Amino acid sequence: MTTLTTESMRAQVADSWHLSAAAGVDAETAQAPITLEASDLRDHREAHPLARVFPLLDDVLGQAARECGAIMAVSDASGQLLWVCGTPSMLRKAERIGFVEGSNWDERMAGTNAPGMALRLGQSVLVRGSEHFRRSVQQWSCAATPILDPASSTLLGVLDVTGGDDIAVPQTTAMVRAAARMAEAELARELLSGGPQQLAGAAGLQVGIELLGRHEALVSVSTPGRRGTPIRLTPRHSEIVLLLGTASHGLSGDELAVLLYEDDGASSTLRAELNRLRHLLGDELLLSRPYRLATTIAGDWLAVEAQLAAGDLRAALRGYRGPVLPRSTAPGVVRLRERLHHSLRAALLASREADLMSAWARTAWGADDYEVWLAQRDVIAPASPMRALVEGQIARLDRELA
Known part of the structure; x- marks a missing residue:
């Protein structure tokens, strides 16, 4: 063999x-x-x-x-x-x-x-x-x-x-x-072909947003039974769509600017960005006064949050393809990114599941997570074939951190 x-x-x-x-x-x-x-x-x-x-x-x-x-x-x-x-x-x-x-x-x-x-x-x-x-x-x-x-x-x-x-x-x-x-x-x-009754729950448009682990979001507009072709947004438009996608009642221009920019005086820039985004998505999807997405939102980060809230850590980790818009420095995005990442990591450490910790530690964002490597060493059996690998990574981080 x-x-x-x-x-x-x-x-x-x-x-x-x-x-x-x-x-x-x-x-x-x-x-x-x-x-x-x-x-x-x-x-x-x-x-x-x-x-x-x-x-x-x-x-x-x-x-x-x-x-x-x-x-x-x-x-x-x-x-x-x-x-x-x-x-x-x-x-x-x-x-x-x-x-x-x-x-x-x-x-x-x-x-x-x-x-x-x-x-x-x-x-x-x-x-x-x-x-x-x-x-x-x-x-x-x-x-x-x-x-x-x-x-x-x-x-x-x-x-x-x-x-x-x-x-x-x-x-x-x-x-x-x-x-x-x-x-x-x-x-x-x-x-x-299922008739009006079957389609009633899926009527209307849905905006799907994928941005976990991505620097630029993918957005698709779907109708019942058909998923639209994904559109790659610019980094700034990605930030706007994320912030509007998490604000169920919409945001005023001032509120959106505070979440989007690290300094003041960007209101004219924001209006220009919103106009370009409206032209891309359509007038019927991006509304104003307040700014909001006028349809059902399905986001990969929202799915991970829901799975985590339901206690399904395995599904949450499976869907977590990386931090939210990892390069973004927009204050609102940074807050959302850190909240989801830290919540997921805390649940991982509390789980004491060696295979989940191993999967986390083999990602770009988890490879140098010293606390996760230590926690993994604590739960694997002394005779496990994984022990040598875990000990080696802890030794590497000890050298680098020292």
Whole structure:
């Protein structure tokens, strides 16, 4: 069996191995855990949105997988496999690694694998045999891609093809991605043809704002069933949209200026910026007296705040792609950025979850977080393979801080 060397391991795979080890996954464990018992599986599948498009997926991708000696699987957003399809002989082989309906392939439970990585990264992933963390899975290769809700862009689950070395090619990833997009298109078609009652809750426009870890925000204006093409804003317009997006009752020109500028006397500049932004977004979206965005706002930072408030730290960390507009010095933006970052970090330290701390410490904003490295050392087992890495980073920071 092939053994990976440090030089041959892709960065995404290395990150996943660290996460798997920090979560306590045993590389010698043969099977993935069952988190959805057979008695609950049927009801969970029938209630899941992907049940409506599973027959399409099985017809388009499942049949192709059977013909080439592979397996098609569909998971929910937590990594639980809802459907696993293949020939009887392939399904029996898959049982040996726990690749069965009801098992959970989140990386923190099953180690590095394509469905788990696709869930965490939100993108298509191909994992070749020896890249898997658990040794029992290293005879398999897999390609997976997320499936999103066409109305809200939230994650519904993951579509996966698992088989031998022959599927570890870019064409497999392209085929899986195409099938997932077909499923999303069918869900969108159902939404648009569902009649006034179904569309009532999604009526009107929605402005989506992505700015976590970005210096320039991406803004998209969506209608029910269709997401608009993202527009990249200038840094100043990004700051304005953020500030208006967090002010439910709007802001006067003076209030916005105080939040936006570090000095006084910028009112004429602000008016010019607002006029340019109104021209970009449209008169119907950016209103004045007070300044406000006249539609529903969906922001990535708002999602992280809501997940944190609900106690779902894992989801909050998964959605946190970096500090809010990290280069901005606007007083209002700095306040929002520090509030979210410090709240998330405090929850992380209180969690005492080694895998979450490890994920934080492997980011650009967490790599030198001395307190998190110390907290991680306190909670990992003395025999953990992560201990040497953690001790080494603490020693590095000791030298640099000294």
